[in-house]
Amino acid sequence: MTSLNDRIEVALGDITKMEVDAIVNAANPSLLGGKGVDGAIHRAAGPGLLEECRGLDGCPPGEARITRGYRLPAKYVIHTVGPIWRGGGSGEDELLAMAYRSTLLIAEENGIRTIAFPAISTGAYGFPVERASPIAVAEIRGFLEENGSIEKVVLVCFSERAKECYLDALSTCE
Ligand code: ADP
Secondary structure (H helix, E strand, C coil): CCCHHHHEEEEECCHHHCCCCEEEEECCCCCCCCCHHHHHHHHHHCHHHHHHHHCCCCCCCCCEEEEECCCCCCCEEEEECCCCCCCCCCCHHHHHHHHHHHHHHHHHHCCCCEEEECCCCCCCCCCCHHHHHHHHHHHHHHHHHHCCCCCEEEEEECCHHHHHHHHHHHHCCC
């Protein structure tokens, strides 16, 4: 029997290069682009992405929206808005979990089989990656357990530190 962790992969690198059905964008509520992974995705996708995003009227924290991938290898981009870290006592954990859940739900609704996530909220939004990674892993595992349609989730890390945190989180729940 294959374990849930066999459907989860940890990779170090640039998410815009990933050859998957959908990549996830850690967006801000305007959905009109920004720094970090958001800027990289918009640059790689080209102007069509911003044009489509303009028609979406933003996205509240914890929710997600889907667009096409334009010049990206990925067919779709799922934009989600994580929480801004305010010290950990303002519902940040639950909002981060919601962002993962909303994204996976949209992926499933759109027949997406392979999906790559960045470490949502752990850059400019300041969420500590050692606290974010077990939340990400728990939400993804919980979803995969209930839904067979998503075959592969790639956790894309931009630093060795993030990779260590994900591998740690995965090793505690095999
Ligand atoms: P947020 O505002 O949600 O914190 P950021 O883009 O600032 O979003 O950071 C989210 C995570 O994405 C960080 O861990 C950052 O290192 C990482 N990141 C930045 N650029 C890329 C990229 N091109 N590919 C994958 N991950 C990236």
